[in-house]
């Protein structure tokens with residue numbers, strides 16, 4: 001059975017969506033940089049191996065990522081999913097697991113990379129907003145796009161309502177994307193994602 005590792009920093013609702021999707025893969029570990037991450041106790045309850053590696057115990061990003069990489073490597077996962085992992089990874093760990101790390105980001109990339117995406121979408125006045133799953137490269141929140149989901153911003157949306165609505169879309173596209181990759185329907189080569197024609201139409205979801 002193929003194996004996935006999930007990295008979180010907080011609430012872990014995307015991790016829960018993956019668990020609840022009951023995909024035919026083993027979640028062999030949930031890692032967090034934050035000892036207080038809510039998602040960790042949920043993973044434990046679900047019987048999943050957890051591992052906290054606190055970034056504050058390391059002098060810099062490179063040594064942190066080295067320790068994280070060592071620990072992940074012992075599990076030999078087919079895919080590493082950043083599901084609300086709020087740390088920038090250094091090229092060392094990204095290259096170590098080359099083409100095997102994906103991230104979910106709460107915006108339609110390339111718009112609004114970084115933090116506070118919902119506030120910025122509202123402040124900018126865009127009419128469409130959403131989320132993206134992409135392969136991880138050394139560039140923050142960028143990298144070859146696998147799937148996106150979009151919604152129309154309503155006139156009475158606030159950062160909170162938008163966050164909730166986008167999160168519901170995140171929970172839909174992340175488990176799907178994992179399946180595509182592990183079933184060989186989606187691959188990455190020379191920085192380009194190829195999607196099997198069977199799933200191409202599914203890679204952009206619009207909520208009406």
Ligand code: GAR
Nearest residue numbers: 010011012013014083084104105106
């Ligand atoms: C999600 O909205 C995810 O897209 C975002 O953090 C939230 C985590 O929620 N990730 C990023 O902003 C990464 N740049 P969760 O812990 O409930 O899954």
